[in-house]
Amino acid sequence: MDLLLSKLLPPLLYPLSLACWALIFAVVRFWRAPKQAAIALAIALSLLLLSGNDYVTVALLRSLEEQYLPPQPIPQGAAIVVLGGVIVPQQEPRPWVEIKEGGDRLLYGIHLFRQGYAPYLILSGGRIPWLGEISQRSEAADMAEIVQVCGIPKENILLDTTSLNTYENARNVKALIEAHxxxxDLLLVTSAYHMPRAVAIFRHLGLKVIPVPTDYRWPSVARSFTWQNVLLSLIPTASNIKLTTDVLREYQGLLIYKLRGWL
Structure with missing residues (x-):
C-alpha cells in the first residue's frame, strides 16, 4: 500500500495535474461563479507558462544538478554502483531490452569499470509489475545483459534485483557489499538531478560513497542570450514541463524521505 500511495499521490501535485484541477474547477464554477472560474483559469495558465519555459526549468534543474559535480580526478573505488530506472524490458515488438533517457547512468558505469576505477559493478533495480512494463526479470538483470554484451565478465557484476525505490537501492547495496x-568507497552513479537524494540516503545508512553524477539535463535546455532565444525560451514546451516535474518529484522525495527518517 505504501508503494501504491507513493506512486499515486505525488503526481496529483505536479504542474500539469494542478493545472487540470484548476480547469475542472473553472468548468464547474463557470456559470455560478464566473469570477472564481476566471481566477482558476489564470492559475492554470500560470502553472503551464511557469513550468514550461526554459528559465524556470533551467533554474530548477541547476538547483539539484550543481550540488554534485563530477570529481576531478575520479578516485579509485571498491565498487561502482549504478542505480536503476534506465531500462525498459524486452516486450513485443521490442527485439531486445532498450535504454531510456536516464540510460547514461548505465553507460557511464560501464565506462568507469572499463577504465579500471573499481573491480565490481553493482546494478540496483527491481521492477514494479503493475506499473506498465510486464517482464519476468528485474531491471538489474536487464542491465546486466547489456553490461555483459559490453564485455564485462559476469563474475564482476553484482545484482540487487528487488529494490523498488532509492531507499531500497541503498539498503540492498549495503547488504550486497557486506555479503561479499x-x-x-563506492562510486555512486546516477542522474545528476537525482544525486542529492541518493547520496543522502546512502550516507544515512553508513555507506561511504563518492558521487559520480551523469545525465546532466540543464545544458540541453539553456540557450545563449540573444533576443531570438529570449523569445523562444518564454514559450512553454511539453519537454520543459516534464523536466520541471522531474525536479519537483525529487524535492517531494527529499521531503518524504526526511519525514520517514531515511535521510
Missing part, C-alpha cells in the same frame, strides 16, 4: 566483504 567489499570494503572501501
Amino acid at each position: 566483504q567489499i570494503q572501501g
Whole structure:
C-alpha cells in the first residue's frame, strides 16, 4: 500500500495535474461563479507558462544538478554502483531490452569499470509489475545483459534485483557489499538531478560513497542570450514541463524521505 500511495499521490501535485484541477474547477464554477472560474483559469495558465519555459526549468534543474559535480580526478573505488530506472524490458515488438533517457547512468558505469576505477559493478533495480512494463526479470538483470554484451565478465557484476525505490537501492547495496566483504568507497552513479537524494540516503545508512553524477539535463535546455532565444525560451514546451516535474518529484522525495527518517 505504501508503494501504491507513493506512486499515486505525488503526481496529483505536479504542474500539469494542478493545472487540470484548476480547469475542472473553472468548468464547474463557470456559470455560478464566473469570477472564481476566471481566477482558476489564470492559475492554470500560470502553472503551464511557469513550468514550461526554459528559465524556470533551467533554474530548477541547476538547483539539484550543481550540488554534485563530477570529481576531478575520479578516485579509485571498491565498487561502482549504478542505480536503476534506465531500462525498459524486452516486450513485443521490442527485439531486445532498450535504454531510456536516464540510460547514461548505465553507460557511464560501464565506462568507469572499463577504465579500471573499481573491480565490481553493482546494478540496483527491481521492477514494479503493475506499473506498465510486464517482464519476468528485474531491471538489474536487464542491465546486466547489456553490461555483459559490453564485455564485462559476469563474475564482476553484482545484482540487487528487488529494490523498488532509492531507499531500497541503498539498503540492498549495503547488504550486497557486506555479503561479499567489499570494503572501501563506492562510486555512486546516477542522474545528476537525482544525486542529492541518493547520496543522502546512502550516507544515512553508513555507506561511504563518492558521487559520480551523469545525465546532466540543464545544458540541453539553456540557450545563449540573444533576443531570438529570449523569445523562444518564454514559450512553454511539453519537454520543459516534464523536466520541471522531474525536479519537483525529487524535492517531494527529499521531503518524504526526511519525514520517514531515511535521510
